[in-house]
Amino acid sequence: MAEPLVKMRLLGGDAVSAAFLRMAEAIPGATTDAAFAGAQFAATRARAEGFRTRGIATGEKTTKRGTTIKTYAAFGAAIAGKLTSRTGALRGSIHAEKAGVGRAVYGATPEYAAIHEYGGTIRHSAMSRLASTRKVGKRKQSVRRHARSAYTINMPARPYLRPALADHIGEVRAVMLKSIEKSLVAAKGYTTLGEAAK
Numbered sequence: 001m002a003e004p005l006v007k008m009r010l011l012g013g014d015a016v017s018a019a020f021l022r023m024a025e026a027i028p029g030a031t032t033d034a035a036f037a038g039a040q041f042a043a044t045r046a047r048a049e050g051f052r053t054r055g056i057a058t059g060e061k062t063t064k065r066g067t068t069i070k071t072y073a074a075f076g077a078a079i080a081g082k083l084t085s086r087t088g089a090l091r092g093s094i095h096a097e098k099a100g101v102g103r104a105v106y107g108a109t110p111e112y113a114a115i116h117e118y119g120g121t122i123r124h125s126a127m128s129r130l131a132s133t134r135k136v137g138k139r140k141q142s143v144r145r146h147a148r149s150a151y152t153i154n155m156p157a158r159p160y161l162r163p164a165l166a167d168h169i170g171e172v173r174a175v176m177l178k179s180i181e182k183s184l185v186a187a188k189g190y191t192t193l194g195e196a197a198k
Helices: 013-049 113-118 162-166 169-188 193-197
Strands: 057-062 068-072 095-098 104-107 120-124 127-136 139-148 151-155
Touching: 013 095, 013 104, 013 162, 013 169, 113 120, 162 169
Parallel strands: none
Antiparallel strands: 057 068, 095 104, 120 151, 127 139
């Protein structure tokens, strides 16, 4: 066997090995935190950009205190592909949560959230019910009857969650990388990964 041309010895090899072991132990938590940070960022963007919360800007006015503010028209007609937030219930329910090691999800909680995101058909069955009854002799008699025929509603897709991720994927990645670096640096005790490599 030929003699190696260069012989190297790593000074502080035990310290470097211990540092990498600490970082390796921190990786599951770091990836979970990073996924959660990315999901939180996407949820924030969905709340901010996924809904129309006011009408079209019509101009400006000056308040009694002298501050200039924008004025807006009423909501008006719906905008295709855009949800209008009147009560804020759907918009306010958008949140992120951890979903296991290295995983996080974001979404909305109302039962109607999915039909707005993906679209679909809502089928209502026919219905008939008594509004009230009265007793006539020994018999009950219906005073008024309410009836409704079966009908369907076709809801178009008006996504508010998916565009938040798709339109900001670069920013989400940056948030996740920053979170991973912060977690791994904290595990080692340095202020940056570059410093840890020295």
